[in-house]
């Protein structure tokens with residue numbers, strides 16, 4: 342039984358970042374270091390719960406800012422690191438594994454979420470929203486559907502209460518744990534960190550036992566993406582048109598739209 346833990350940093354306990362900054366190693370060093378330390382504890386709790394539930398292999402995908410955040414000498418040595426080639430389609434490495442479930446640590450709300458801690462979708466600087474058939478979607482939704490296309494269910498997520506709510510809207514069966522209560526982009530009420538870690542351990546164990554099904558996206562569907570700057574949308578249109586010929590401008594030059602016929606079309610856009 343193999344499992345994947347996907348790790349971002351914004352949703353872990355004890356962290357809210359700083360105004361006008363992402364959670365960058367250089368741009369926001371104190372909060373970044375806190376986030377890495379909290380993520381390490383949360384990941385180790387999830388790894389322990391998976392092995393205590395009969396896992397034979399646990400892989401950890403450190404994906405904040407393209408990876409390279411966690412010090413793997415501090416991660417449970419039974420876990421393996423997966424380091425995907427970021428120039429390849431998102432989560433393509435799932436085809437090389439036989440994962441029975443996906444566990445999210447540290448994921449965050451989609452861009453535009455009112456009071457969502459460090460809410461963004463892929464980039465706070467470049468993107469304002471992604472919509473599928475008119476509904477805003479975030480990284481959790483996309484990764485859940487991509488994993489679903491490989492038959493892998495998202496079994497567990499730990500994040501702030503608003504992100505947890507978005508996970509439940511995506512898949513109501515996914516087991517969730519609240520790490521903090523979101524009060525603003527850079528504001529939250531924190532839970533006790535030891536309690537969060539204990540809840541993650543117990544929650545992941547429950548998630549392995551639960552019969553959670555993969556979620557897939559229905560195709561064809563319409564995607565609409567709003568970029569902060571017009572240079573960005575123009576560049577994306579020019580560079581990706583060959584891979585997705587329905588890609589075109591929307592209502593204005595910040596917006597691109599396309600008809601997606603399968604998950605690979607989605608991956609051209611994210």
Ligand SMILES: [Zn+2]
Nearest residue numbers: 349350405406
């Ligand atoms: Zn991140």
